Amino acid sequence: MQIREAIPGAFVGLAAGLIAGGLAALVGQPVAWALVTVLSLGVPLALLGGGFGLLVAAGRLPAGRFAPVALFWLVGFPLARLLHEISVSVVLTGQVRLPSDLAGFLAYQGIVSLGWAIGFLWLHERVAMRLRLRATAAR
Amino acid sequence: MDDPNLVARTEVSAPPQKDSLKERVWPAGRLEAMPIRKLPDAPPSIHLLGPTVFLVALGVGMGESYMWPRLVLVFGPDIRWLFLIGVTLQAVVMLEMARYAMATGESIFFGAARVFKPIMWFFFVVAILVYIWPGHLSAGAAALERITGIPWTVSACVGLVLVGVLFSLAKVIYNLLENLLSILIGLLVVGTAVVAAMVGTWGDLTSTVTGMFQFGYFPAQAMSPEWFPIIVGSIAFAGPSGMQQMWYTLHLRDSGAGMGAHIPKLRGLRHAGEEEQMPSRGYMFDTDDSAELAKWKGWRRWVTFDALLLFWGITMLVTVSFTVLAQSASRTSPDVKALIESGEREAALNAMSDAFASAGGPVLGAVFLGFIALIGLNATLGLFDSFSRGQADMTYHFVPGAKRFRMSHLYAGFLWGVITFGILILLFGPADGPGAILDVLAFLSTFAMGAYCVVLLLVNNRMLPKPIRPKLITNLIVGFGAVFYLGMLLFSLVKFGVVVG
Numbered sequence: 001m002q003i004r005e006a007i008p009g010a011f012v013g014l015a016a017g018l019i020a021g022g023l024a025a026l027v028g029q030p031v032a033w034a035l036v037t038v039l040s041l042g043v044p045l046a047l048l049g050g051g052f053g054l055l056v057a058a059g060r061l062p063a064g065r066f067a068p069v070a071l072f073w074l075v076g077f078p079l080a081r082l083l084h085e086i087s088v089s090v091v092l093t094g095q096v097r098l099p100s101d102l103a104g105f106l107a108y109q110g111i112v113s114l115g116w117a118i119g120f121l122w123l124h125e126r127v128a129m130r131l132r133l134r135a136t137a138a139r
Numbered sequence: 140m141d142d143p144n145l146v147a148r149t150e151v152s153a154p155p156q157k158d159s160l161k162e163r164v165w166p167a168g169r170l171e172a173m174p175i176r177k178l179p180d181a182p183p184s185i186h187l188l189g190p191t192v193f194l195v196a197l198g199v200g201m202g203e204s205y206m207w208p209r210l211v212l213v214f215g216p217d218i219r220w221l222f223l224i225g226v227t228l229q230a231v232v233m234l235e236m237a238r239y240a241m242a243t244g245e246s247i248f249f250g251a252a253r254v255f256k257p258i259m260w261f262f263f264v265v266a267i268l269v270y271i272w273p274g275h276l277s278a279g280a281a282a283l284e285r286i287t288g289i290p291w292t293v294s295a296c297v298g299l300v301l302v303g304v305l306f307s308l309a310k311v312i313y314n315l316l317e318n319l320l321s322i323l324i325g326l327l328v329v330g331t332a333v334v335a336a337m338v339g340t341w342g343d344l345t346s347t348v349t350g351m352f353q354f355g356y357f358p359a360q361a362m363s364p365e366w367f368p369i370i371v372g373s374i375a376f377a378g379p380s381g382m383q384q385m386w387y388t389l390h391l392r393d394s395g396a397g398m399g400a401h402i403p404k405l406r407g408l409r410h411a412g413e414e415e416q417m418p419s420r421g422y423m424f425d426t427d428d429s430a431e432l433a434k435w436k437g438w439r440r441w442v443t444f445d446a447l448l449l450f451w452g453i454t455m456l457v458t459v460s461f462t463v464l465a466q467s468a469s470r471t472s473p474d475v476k477a478l479i480e481s482g483e484r485e486a487a488l489n490a491m492s493d494a495f496a497s498a499g500g501p502v503l504g505a506v507f508l509g510f511i512a513l514i515g516l517n518a519t520l521g522l523f524d525s526f527s528r529g530q531a532d533m534t535y536h537f538v539p540g541a542k543r544f545r546m547s548h549l550y551a552g553f554l555w556g557v558i559t560f561g562i563l564i565l566l567f568g569p570a571d572g573p574g575a576i577l578d579v580l581a582f583l584s585t586f587a588m589g590a591y592c593v594v595l596l597l598v599n600n601r602m603l604p605k606p607i608r609p610k611l612i613t614n615l616i617v618g619f620g621a622v623f624y625l626g627m628l629l630f631s632l633v634k635f636g637v638v639v640g
Contacts, residue, residue: 016329020337041333066448081336104341111344112336115456118448119328126321 279515
């Protein structure tokens with residue numbers, strides 16, 4: 001399995017974390033806070049995004065359809081957000097705190113994940129297409 | 140090769156040899172008949188993200204980020220069923236616009252001319268009257284001013300010149316713009332999802348979503364001269380408004396979808412000399428051939444995916460997210476509700492930004508304004524290109540003598556014309572247009588939407604071969620669209636004496 005299949009998904013996930021963290025730094029939030037956002041949100045999303053690319057390349061998930069992307073993120077996105085919430089609470093308060101209404105939190109993130117899945121797919125296809133074209137040209 | 144359709148065009152568009160049978164054509168209306176050519180193969184579902192990006196860039200604007208959140212704060216989330224109807228109607232219209240463009244490689248303007256030329260000239264005039272005013276730049280540029288401090292007229296003028304230079308230098312305008320808008324829209328969608336995930340709550344979301352299914356909810360206050368025209372305008376602005384759907388047919392053609400593969404791509408002014416000769420009409424495929432019809436079904440599947448997931452899905456995501464954000468903002472700062480209700484758009488947007496800042500830190504205030512600026516930038520890029528593309532297409536085909544120019548020259552002429560006019564108006568005149576004709580412009584914009592539904596019915600049912608005409612249910616929905624837009628517009632005018640708000 002070629003590791004470069006993970007690049008587009010990892011790129012999109014990391015980009016989301018960088019957007020959130022970058023904007024935090026831009027408006028004067030402490031650098032540590034911005035870094036926590038980049039790491040605790042961007043890295044899990046990047047890992048999951050990269051994993052998605054590898055699963056598609058390995059034939060475990062069908063390519064070119066929306067439903068598998070949506071189902072993948074229905075599980076993955078709430079988990080990434082939960083990790084983000086816990087990390088922020090640890091950095092800000094020094095304690096591990098779960099969201100007060102955990103079920104409601106996860107359900108809400110699950111719904112939002114559909115929107116995220118559309119954006120992920122949109123950017124993923126763009127980046128993947130560029131890489132494929134470049135690889136073809138190189139050959 | 141910068142034009143991926145060139146191979147397809149070379150392979151399948153060669154006319155029959157001299158010795159073979161006389162060339163077969165499809166006669167449509169009184170204009171030149173369309174020669175029969177091969178339909179290219181459809182791409183596998185999502186691997187070619189199509190020109191919907193233009194429709195999303197144009198369509199996701201003030202309606203989604205401001206007008207509908209405002210109505211929800213005033214009337215409650217249950218009013219959103221009207222939004223659902225508006226966007227769903229637009230998705231069906233989009234599919235029907237695509238039917239004609241993909242079957243012929245012609246724009247819907249050309250189709251309208253095949254039915255009756257004055258209809259096309261009506262749209263030509265409406266486009267100039269409605270879209271030359273640079274008012275659409277103001278919200279995005281004002282948001283940028285709040286973030287950076289640069290006066291909005293300066294950034295708007297600089298932006299206009301940059302857009303002109305960018306489109307003039309591009310080798311193939313469509314490729315440049317699609318790549319640019321795809322990244323911007325992708326970031327908008329990903330960013331909106333992440334921000335909504337951090338700010339919203341389950342309660343906000345459920346009330347917003349369930350509100351979309353409260354069919355028939357219409358409070359007495361909405362039936363007033365003050366609010367009814369605003370509601371009509373908001374329905375018209377749900378998704379693409381005015382002539383944006385018509386321009387989509389030009390982007391679809393330039394993306395090489397369906398028979399659009401046989402039409403050369405529009406080039407920037409600097410590369411106008413490389414443009415191939417534009418044919419004087421579109422082409423039709425052999426609808427008696429079952430293999431060709433199977434390919435056609437593939438193209439319909441592809442565009443349906445585009446319409447439902449990308450267009451409908453993204454429009455819903457952005458508007459639901461902004462409504463959730465507005466609800467969260469009004470809880471934090473009751474002032475924002477009063478400001479939004481008052482109708483002062485800029486004040487309301489700033490108040491919403493401040494409310495986000497107090498709810499989730501300054502980052503959210505800036506993110507909100509950043510999104511408004513991004514939406515403004517997307518709309519401006521799309522609008523200038525679309526306007527110039529539509530006017531150039533109609534001029535090239537229907538103004539006598541225009542064919543001695545290349546399409547690229549005409550495009551550049553309209554582009555720089557609207558940019559020059561825009562800068563002059565920004566510096567010296569009323570950005571939205573003269574106050575005396577504002578009502579007329581608002582009326583024309585909504586009227587055009589009802590009119591293009593009628594045009595779609597005529598074009599798709601009279602100008603296309605029977606096997607690829609729309610089904611009865613589709614015709615009923617588009618017909619409902621015509622009655623809906625024109626009926627609401629006229630009702631508002633007759634009952635309250637006010638056009639859309």
